[in-house]
Amino acid sequence: MSDVSDRSARTRTHTWYPAAPDWEAMKRLSGVEYLRRAFADERTRPPIASLLGMRAVAFEPGRAVFEAEPAEFHYNPIGTVHGGFAATLLDSAMACAVHAACKPGQAYTTVEIKVNYVRPITADTGTVTCEGRTISLGSRIATAEARITDPQGRLLAHATATCLLIPLERPG
Amino acid sequence: MSDVSDRSARTRTHTWYPAAPDWEAMKRLSGVEYLRRAFADERTRPPIASLLGMRAVAFEPGRAVFEAEPAEFHYNPIGTVHGGFAATLLDSAMACAVHAACKPGQAYTTVEIKVNYVRPITADTGTVTCEGRTISLGSRIATAEARITDPQGRLLAHATATCLLIPLERPG
Amino acid sequence: MSDVSDRSARTRTHTWYPAAPDWEAMKRLSGVEYLRRAFADERTRPPIASLLGMRAVAFEPGRAVFEAEPAEFHYNPIGTVHGGFAATLLDSAMACAVHAACKPGQAYTTVEIKVNYVRPITADTGTVTCEGRTISLGSRIATAEARITDPQGRLLAHATATCLLIPLERPG
Amino acid sequence: MSDVSDRSARTRTHTWYPAAPDWEAMKRLSGVEYLRRAFADERTRPPIASLLGMRAVAFEPGRAVFEAEPAEFHYNPIGTVHGGFAATLLDSAMACAVHAACKPGQAYTTVEIKVNYVRPITADTGTVTCEGRTISLGSRIATAEARITDPQGRLLAHATATCLLIPLERPG
Numbered sequence: 001m002s003d004v005s006d007r008s009a010r011t012r013t014h015t016w017y018p019a020a021p022d023w024e025a026m027k028r029l030s031g032v033e034y035l036r037r038a039f040a041d042e043r044t045r046p047p048i049a050s051l052l053g054m055r056a057v058a059f060e061p062g063r064a065v066f067e068a069e070p071a072e073f074h075y076n077p078i079g080t081v082h083g084g085f086a087a088t089l090l091d092s093a094m095a096c097a098v099h100a101a102c103k104p105g106q107a108y109t110t111v112e113i114k115v116n117y118v119r120p121i122t123a124d125t126g127t128v129t130c131e132g133r134t135i136s137l138g139s140r141i142a143t144a145e146a147r148i149t150d151p152q153g154r155l156l157a158h159a160t161a162t163c164l165l166i167p168l169e170r171p172g
Numbered sequence: 173m174s175d176v177s178d179r180s181a182r183t184r185t186h187t188w189y190p191a192a193p194d195w196e197a198m199k200r201l202s203g204v205e206y207l208r209r210a211f212a213d214e215r216t217r218p219p220i221a222s223l224l225g226m227r228a229v230a231f232e233p234g235r236a237v238f239e240a241e242p243a244e245f246h247y248n249p250i251g252t253v254h255g256g257f258a259a260t261l262l263d264s265a266m267a268c269a270v271h272a273a274c275k276p277g278q279a280y281t282t283v284e285i286k287v288n289y290v291r292p293i294t295a296d297t298g299t300v301t302c303e304g305r306t307i308s309l310g311s312r313i314a315t316a317e318a319r320i321t322d323p324q325g326r327l328l329a330h331a332t333a334t335c336l337l338i339p340l341e342r343p344g
Numbered sequence: 345m346s347d348v349s350d351r352s353a354r355t356r357t358h359t360w361y362p363a364a365p366d367w368e369a370m371k372r373l374s375g376v377e378y379l380r381r382a383f384a385d386e387r388t389r390p391p392i393a394s395l396l397g398m399r400a401v402a403f404e405p406g407r408a409v410f411e412a413e414p415a416e417f418h419y420n421p422i423g424t425v426h427g428g429f430a431a432t433l434l435d436s437a438m439a440c441a442v443h444a445a446c447k448p449g450q451a452y453t454t455v456e457i458k459v460n461y462v463r464p465i466t467a468d469t470g471t472v473t474c475e476g477r478t479i480s481l482g483s484r485i486a487t488a489e490a491r492i493t494d495p496q497g498r499l500l501a502h503a504t505a506t507c508l509l510i511p512l513e514r515p516g
Numbered sequence: 517m518s519d520v521s522d523r524s525a526r527t528r529t530h531t532w533y534p535a536a537p538d539w540e541a542m543k544r545l546s547g548v549e550y551l552r553r554a555f556a557d558e559r560t561r562p563p564i565a566s567l568l569g570m571r572a573v574a575f576e577p578g579r580a581v582f583e584a585e586p587a588e589f590h591y592n593p594i595g596t597v598h599g600g601f602a603a604t605l606l607d608s609a610m611a612c613a614v615h616a617a618c619k620p621g622q623a624y625t626t627v628e629i630k631v632n633y634v635r636p637i638t639a640d641t642g643t644v645t646c647e648g649r650t651i652s653l654g655s656r657i658a659t660a661e662a663r664i665t666d667p668q669g670r671l672l673a674h675a676t677a678t679c680l681l682i683p684l685e686r687p688g
Contacts, residue, residue, distance in 0.1 A: 006190070007189065007190060007192075007215070008189075009187050009188070009189055010187065010188055010189070010190070011185050011186065011187045012185065012186055013183050013184065013185040014183065014184055014186075014245070015181050015182065015183045016181070016182055016244070016245055016247075017179065017180075017181055017182070018178070018179060018182070018244055018247075019244065019247035019248070019249070019251050020179075020251070021249065021250050021251040035249070038249055039249075043179070045249075046247055046248050046249040046254070047244060047245045047246065047247045048245075048246060048247060048248055048254040048256060048257075050245075051223070051224075051245050051246065052223075052256070072188070072190055072191065072219060073186070073188055073219045073220075073222075073223050074219065074220060074223065075188075075190075075191035075218055075219045075220060076191070076218050076220055076264075076267075077191070077193065077207070077210055077211075077217075077218040077268075078193050078279070078281075079191050079192070079193040082218070082220040082260060082263070082264070083260075083263045083267070083282050083285065084220060084224070084256060084259055084260025084261075084263050084264070085220075085260075087256055087259035087260065087263060087285065087287075088254065088255075088256025088257075088259065088260065089256075091254070091255045091256050091259060092248075092254070092256070095248075095255070096249075107250070109250075109289075109292075110255050110289055111288065111289060111455070111485055111506055112286065112287060112288045112289065112456065112506055113255065113259065113286070113287050114284065114285070114286040114287075114458060114630045114676065115259075115284060115285050115286075115287075116283065116284045116651075116652075116659050116676065116678060117281075117282055117283060117284065118651075118652045118654070118657075118659065119654075120281075135632075135634075135671070135674060136632075136634045136671055136674075138634070138635075140508060141455055141508060141634075143632050143634065143674070155651070155652055158651060158652075158659070158676075160630065160632065160674075160676060162455055162456055162506060162632060164484060164485060164508075283627070283657055283678055284628065284678055286458045286504065286630060288479075288480075288487050288504065288506060290479075290480045290482070290485075290487065291482075307460075307462075307499070307502060308460075308462045308499055308502075310462070310463075312680060313462075313627055313680060315460050315462065315502070327479070327480055330479060330480075330487070330504075332458065332460065332502075332504060334460060334627055334628055334678060336656060336657060336680075350534070351533065351534060351536075351559070352533075353531050353532070353533055354531065354532055354533070354534070355529050355530065355531045356529065356530060357527050357528065357529040358527065358528055358530075358589070359525050359526065359527045360525070360526055360588070360589055360591075361523065361524075361525055361526070362522070362523060362526070362588060362591075363588065363591035363592070363593070363595050364523075364595070365593065365594050365595040379593070382593055383593075387523070389593075390591055390592050390593040390598070391588060391589045391590065391591045392589075392590060392591060392592055392598040392600060392601075394589075395567070395568075395589050395590065396567075396600070416532070416534055416535065416563060417530070417532055417563045417564075417566075417567050418563065418564060418567065419532075419534075419535035419562055419563045419564060420535070420562050420564055420608075420611075421535070421537065421551070421554050421555075421562040421612075421615075422537050422623070422625075423535050423536070423537040426562070426564040426604065426607070426608070427604075427607040427611070427626050427629065428564060428568070428600060428603055428604025428605075428607050428608070429564075429604075431600055431603035431604065431607060431629065431631075432598065432599075432600025432601075432603065432604065433600075435598070435599045435600050435603060436592075436598070436600070439592075439599070440593075443593075451594070453594075453633075453636075454599050454633055455632065455633060456630065456631060456632045456633065457599065457603065457630070457631050458628065458629070458630040458631075459603075459628060459629050459630075459631075460627065460628045461625075461626055461627060461628065464625075
């Protein structure tokens with residue numbers, strides 16, 4: 001963690017490319033294929049990833065794993081990492097787990113998430129891992145769950161999500 | 173919104189001061205007084221505020237209001253602002269609404285949040301307002317709700333939260 | 345409350361008519377009209393109402409109100425009314441609030457509910473009122489909230505729900 | 517399922533004994549021991565069990581399993597088992613899973629539950645099984661999850677819960 005006796009201003013610069021979902025590729029590729037390709041190239045990686053400092057680790061059918069390093073710039077007013085850090089990681093892992101269960105031509109949108117914060121996260125926690133898994137996949141609704149663990153495997157937060165599945169319009 | 177035909181890399185620099193909760197002040201001040209003071213000075217404002225680009229608008233007993241401008245750097249892989257942006261705003265507004273209901277010497281921690289995403293948020297949405305309100309305040313548990321609206325007053329997302337109230341140790 | 349010094353077995357008999365949703369009427373009537381008619385006649389009232397001892401008080405566009413008397417037969421193993429009593433009332437009020445916002449030909453199904461238990465409910469609480477209101481109504485998703493209060497107006501429990509809207513097939 | 521062409525009134529009588537939590541036993545016994553004893557005897561079984569027609573199948577440390585037969589008397593106005601049936605089973609399984617993780621002298625109360633309804637439940641579903649498991653057990657907060665499955669093992673509903681742990685006063 002940064003030296004808190006040094007009270008001077010800190011700065012950080014993050015870099016991103018304009019988000020550009022490739023709807024044609026989404027009609028052709030399975031969710032897993034689409035996600036692997038999108039995260040492999042920094043030019044198609046979503047801007048939120050560099051904002052928060054999170055990276056995709058694995059996409060498999062119905063499963064998505066992200067990692068991140070909690071840092072001082074994520075802090076809330078009460079001296080720990082803001083809950084929004086965990087909520088963003090969990091939301092990503094659950095949405096991508098559902099996406100990774102989608103067939104070509106299927107899109108989705110997250111309807112709701114529910115997050116439980118179990119242990120405080122600080123800049124001393126080390127790299128956290130967030131694993132999302134699809135629980136159920138119907139014709140219109142999918143549900144998923146995710147957990148964040150620290151390097152010792154201790155549970156830091158867990159969540160569930162509900163997604164709406166939306167068929168992409170097929171080209172004529 | 174930025175010109176999406178320009179596909180070059182973008183950068184942004186954010187600035188913060190090390191988070192420094194003032195536990196002695198928390199024992200002496202009501203939650204409203206503490207929050208107003210903490211957010212008035214950029215040196216005590218939480219780092220997450222500059223990371224996401226959100227600012228406090230009002231703190232009253234049991235009520236907290238934040239504002240933010242959704243931007244391209246908040247985007248997810250499917251071309252809209254990531255759900256974590258709304259979740260972070262809502263979490264802040266609900267936690268601060270509970271804090272703003274606390275008496276001197278009372279601290280809190282957020283146990284869980286539940287967020288419903290109602291309308292997509294984009295870089296064209298304009299300034300969004302997030303208002304949190306305490307629903308119930310018991311001796312150990314408090315609950316709160318929050319809503320995000322766009323400049324036309326349309327509902328974009330809503331949430332509830334459960335907080336655990338923790339008495340701060342009194343000095344001897 | 346019943347005399348707990350009397351430890352003998354109690355019995356209660358509830359009466360219902362087979363549930364019979366009238367899909368043709370649902371295509372013709374607004375949600376409010378359908379609900380008012382269904383609850384007005386004991387032969388079309390849902391069986392769950394007599395099982396739990398709850399009754400409909402009001403249906404207006406986007407709003408539904410139920411009442412019930414918590415009793416010993418609702419008790420859990422720790423000496424208060426089981427959370428399922430409140431969950432059932434809240435689920436009913438939210439689902440019916442969404443139904444009461446539906447146009448003719450629109451059906452719905454509840455996707456998820458989230459319930460906060462604020463104060464214990466006992467057989468001494470008296471008649472509780474559960475009011476549900478629609479928060480948002482999109483083309484496919486609706487959200488609602490509900491609160492249970494005691495005769496003194498104190499909040500006992502609150503909830504939110506997400507419903508999926510489903511168009512009924514139109515007759516040829 | 518009952519013959520729906522027969523539209524006459526049905527009745528059912530349920531029997532219970534007054535709920536009587538044994539606080540002295542709770543100080544002496546682990547949660548598992550307390551629950552096994554309470555559910556083994558119809559005189560200490562909670563009234564909600566006979567109201568809904570559910571029974572305890574197993575209690576192990578941090579785990580609780582219930583069973584029930586969905587029936588016509590559980591029906592909602594739209595021709596399926598009311599969501600309150602699943603919510604009550606899930607709430608029971610999660611609360612008892614947390615109780616079954618408690619040491620002697622520890623009590624708990626459920627703060628909130630979140631339920632996802634995955635497949636409709638009807639009187640034709642057959643016996644459903646509801647298994648709850650503790651996810652995290654802190655000093656003040658515990659979380660749990662539960663799932664309901666049909667006889668073919670298909671997921672019907674799933675849930676999470678947050679409980680507050682409360683130390684029982686020790687006798688002098």
